[in-house]
Amino acid sequence: MKHLLTTEGLDRDTATALLDTADELKRTLLGREVRKLPTLRGRTVITMFYENSTRTRVSFELAGKWMSADVVNVSASGSSVGKGESLRDTALTLSAAGADCVIVRHPASGAAQRLAEWLADTPTSVINAGDGMHEHPTQALLDAATLRERLGPLEGRRVVIVGDVLHSRVARSNVHLLTTLGAEVVLVGPPTLVPAALTGWLASRRVRVSFDLDAELPAADAVMMLRVQAERMHGAFFPSAREYSINYGLNAARAALLPEHAVVMHPGPMLRGMEIADSVADAANSVIVEQVRNGVHVRMAVLYHLLAAQTRAGEDA
Amino acid sequence: MAPRTRGATGPAERELLSAGDVARTIARIAHQIIEKTAIGPGGEPVPVLLGIPTRGAPLAARLAGRITEFSGQPVPHGSLDVTLYRDDLRRRPPRPLELTQLPEGGIDDRTVVLVDDVLYSGRTIRSALDALRDIGRPRVVQLAVLVDRGHRELPIRADYVGKNVPTSRREEVAVLLSEVDGRDAVLLRAAAPDAGGGEGSR
Amino acid sequence: MTDVVISGARPYGEGDPVDVLVSDGVIAAIEPKITPPDGAEVIEAGGQVLLPGFVDLHTHLREPGREDAETIATGSAAAALGGYTAVFAMANTDPVADNAVVVEHVRRIGESVGLVDVYPVGAVTVGLEGEQLAELGTMASSRARVRMFSDDGFCVHDPLIMRRALEYSRALDAVIAQHAEEPRLTVGAQAHEGELAARLGLAGWPAAAEEAIVARDCILAQHVGARLHICHVSTKGTVDVLRWAKERGTQVSAEVTPHHLLLTDERLTSYDPVNKVNPPLRTEPDTAALRQALAEGIVDCVATDHAPHAPQDKDVEWQAARPGMLGLQTALSVVVQTMVRPGLLSWRDVARVMSERPAEIGRLADQGRPVAVGEPATLALVDPDREWTVHGDELASIAANTPYEGMTLPGVVTATMLRGRITQLDGKVR
Numbered sequence: 023m024k025h026l027l028t029t030e031g032l033d034r035d036t037a038t039a040l041l042d043t044a045d046e047l048k049r050t051l052l053g054r055e056v057r058k059l060p061t062l063r064g065r066t067v068i069t070m071f072y073e074n075s076t077r078t079r080v081s082f083e084l085a086g087k088w089m090s091a092d093v094v095n096v097s098a099s100g101s102s103v104g105k106g107e108s109l110r111d112t113a114l115t116l117s118a119a120g121a122d123c124v125i126v127r128h129p130a131s132g133a134a135q136r137l138a139e140w141l142a143d144t145p146t147s148v149i150n151a152g153d154g155m156h157e158h159p160t161q162a163l164l165d166a167a168t169l170r171e172r173l174g175p176l177e178g179r180r181v182v183i184v185g186d187v188l189h190s191r192v193a194r195s196n197v198h199l200l201t202t203l204g205a206e207v208v209l210v211g212p213p214t215l216v217p218a219a220l221t222g223w224l225a226s227r228r229v230r231v232s233f234d235l236d237a238e239l240p241a242a243d244a245v246m247m248l249r250v251q252a253e254r255m256h257g258a259f260f261p262s263a264r265e266y267s268i269n270y271g272l273n274a275a276r277a278a279l280l281p282e283h284a285v286v287m288h289p290g291p292m293l294r295g296m297e298i299a300d301s302v303a304d305a306a307n308s309v310i311v312e313q314v315r316n317g318v319h320v321r322m323a324v325l326y327h328l329l330a331a332q333t334r335a336g337e338d339a
Numbered sequence: 340m341a342p343r344t345r346g347a348t349g350p351a352e353r354e355l356l357s358a359g360d361v362a363r364t365i366a367r368i369a370h371q372i373i374e375k376t377a378i379g380p381g382g383e384p385v386p387v388l389l390g391i392p393t394r395g396a397p398l399a400a401r402l403a404g405r406i407t408e409f410s411g412q413p414v415p416h417g418s419l420d421v422t423l424y425r426d427d428l429r430r431r432p433p434r435p436l437e438l439t440q441l442p443e444g445g446i447d448d449r450t451v452v453l454v455d456d457v458l459y460s461g462r463t464i465r466s467a468l469d470a471l472r473d474i475g476r477p478r479v480v481q482l483a484v485l486v487d488r489g490h491r492e493l494p495i496r497a498d499y500v501g502k503n504v505p506t507s508r509r510e511e512v513a514v515l516l517s518e519v520d521g522r523d524a525v526l527l528r529a530a531a532p533d534a535g536g537g538e539g540s541r
Numbered sequence: 542m543t544d545v546v547i548s549g550a551r552p553y554g555e556g557d558p559v560d561v562l563v564s565d566g567v568i569a570a571i572e573p574k575i576t577p578p579d580g581a582e583v584i585e586a587g588g589q590v591l592l593p594g595f596v597d598l599h600t601h602l603r604e605p606g607r608e609d610a611e612t613i614a615t616g617s618a619a620a621a622l623g624g625y626t627a628v629f630a631m632a633n634t635d636p637v638a639d640n641a642v643v644v645e646h647v648r649r650i651g652e653s654v655g656l657v658d659v660y661p662v663g664a665v666t667v668g669l670e671g672e673q674l675a676e677l678g679t680m681a682s683s684r685a686r687v688r689m690f691s692d693d694g695f696c697v698h699d700p701l702i703m704r705r706a707l708e709y710s711r712a713l714d715a716v717i718a719q720h721a722e723e724p725r726l727t728v729g730a731q732a733h734e735g736e737l738a739a740r741l742g743l744a745g746w747p748a749a750a751e752e753a754i755v756a757r758d759c760i761l762a763q764h765v766g767a768r769l770h771i772c773h774v775s776t777k778g779t780v781d782v783l784r785w786a787k788e789r790g791t792q793v794s795a796e797v798t799p800h801h802l803l804l805t806d807e808r809l810t811s812y813d814p815v816n817k818v819n820p821p822l823r824t825e826p827d828t829a830a831l832r833q834a835l836a837e838g839i840v841d842c843v844a845t846d847h848a849p850h851a852p853q854d855k856d857v858e859w860q861a862a863r864p865g866m867l868g869l870q871t872a873l874s875v876v877v878q879t880m881v882r883p884g885l886l887s888w889r890d891v892a893r894v895m896s897e898r899p900a901e902i903g904r905l906a907d908q909g910r911p912v913a914v915g916e917p918a919t920l921a922l923v924d925p926d927r928e929w930t931v932h933g934d935e936l937a938s939i940a941a942n943t944p945y946e947g948m949t950l951p952g953v954v955t956a957t958m959l960r961g962r963i964t965q966l967d968g969k970v971r
Contacts, residue, residue, distance in 0.1 A: 108857055131741055
């Protein structure tokens, strides 16, 4: 495995191996005063974020540093990116400068895949930290790690994903990974955000669509609330934040419909009130904080699988 | 991922220890540990046995069982995966992490006996010493191995050795344990052609 | 001008091979056997198909403005190599061809290159902005003799502006060529709205955004009695609308591009922007419907939408890439592959959809003429059996953005002749 670009096409064994490694790393580091492993000493990891994101960037940075990699952060402002350098040139420059791994967040769908193609002749690995509306594979992996931790194996478990599926890379990555791991996925949202245009793709993953959240909650093992971006409110996707909240927000009364064992998830950052009520976000069955914690271990696992081992014949020979 | 299983005895291999030999060797090492660490009523605090996966872990469990049997003292044991500390990661395909399980009470100020199946280059033990440093500060660290086959690359020696076996680098020592392989035995055979370098051939 | 004898050609791919004598720019004789006059050049056709030179209603030559992607000279060479003898150069240059000065400039450079007749298309609205009608009459009466107007690249989306443009063009015997794309339905659109776009996370370009405009404009054209041409038809639904409009007598014509006949959105999984084009590559049912419509005449002709782009506009992430693909040198081959080989079109039909109909729609009197004695010697000679492998960097265009890179296609244009002048022979421009 040289790159991690999508969860689509990630086979069950590889996904499980990544999650198992994340579990072991979490156990290894539990309760340690010094959270530092020597595994990636001398490896250089560069994060390239063309969109703002504190949570994901910090999570990757910690993952690299806890494994002793040298981590350099490049942001779109304050770099040659701001001077109009193309993504391709930036990537080739960073690779030539010695990056063993480039972690990229970009507003264009497919940007990470293009990057991987441009770097095909170099030893540099690419990790997709979110590309447009396409995929965010490490988010899906950390969601799966959190679900496994709480629910055990995902085979036959039902996960209800709620909100702006159309624009969500988190939803896309989760649909692929969770179904690969044997879970049943139900997508819920207003028809403008879970439109008929998705039907063909969803049918290919055997994913069901529903417009009625209340009807889906009693049989759910987990409910994952997606972010609703502010700009959607001006795009006529729904009449008002108030109406969205009434129909698709996870308020206390609605959360009470969930079975006792079910967990509540959110990739963050949360719009408290509109997407999820305060009391629900902070309740005992909410794993939102755990998702963040697992994020670091999952990203360590990905770095370990991409960078720790021999990936090409003859390397270091 | 399942641990690599070691195949049945083939024509090009020689049995160094039978199942009975393995059991007797473990019992002997158990006695030596009791003697050297002064286990017994009124003696020093009992040591902690940490096996290095894959086969060191069940060996540590067996040793702990025999020591308890012989001395009447319960002996804590666990496992210590050293994969993240290895210096040969980049020479090999990706390997899964194995279980690290420290006994309750930890290792601070205790005598820790590291347990492994085969001592060869010494690099695994060096990794284990690095890993130990990150999880606590033992008073003394000792090493027990079932087979010492020589060819050390680091200044490391075992405190307890089941059997010293002179080998060639072109040979491979395979320890089979029933917990992992379905039977007990130690075999000497020609190394697989692709198993060059590092701990790849043991 | 030297006389030329094309020896052993089959006009329209019919009958026994004949010799064709070209003298003073016209076809002087067609006989079973002609002894070449002294000094005449002989082209050994070996039974190849002789057709009227092709006419492309939809070419982007990029000059003035983006001479790093294509010039009128390099685009003319690509056209000649593709068997074309006339191209309509779209108005979205920089500056925009929305006035007589720019269209005359393009026309003049085309003439000085001399490989192909370059007819500038005039913009419908000033700056392609869709707000104010450009001076259509001045462009029509200029030396460039503009007979086709289009804001191609943008849709004339305001229904009132479109109605006025259609009405006004009646006095000029001109046609309004519409890029049918409802802009509000395609905000940020990146790919055909369907399974692939959903999976790849690309904003959808719904078929309805094309079909709604085509339906609206057919109704408007009928209402005001004007001629309407639909650029690059890409959906099955548009074919249905066109069939309906033609049945009720609307003066509407339509073109389909080679890439919409052959390629589908399945190619998008690579995110390689060489496959990015507007309208986007659609689905297999759409390509099937378009092939059928072209065979039936619901879609009148093939037009390339030849759109060169410099590497820095293509070798980028999908969203940042400019839409468009090269087409002039591959058009005939794609038509052979998708239409001739499956038996949907005869060679006479190929002459119709690639030469005669486009010449009629663009009001060109001396193009798309029969292969007959006394007619202009404006011809394309096609070897229908030879295959070739496409390589972008071997094409005549400055840009190399062909979606057919590495594909082996049937049909090679071995010679092209413009009013008796050989513009290319065996892949070499003269």
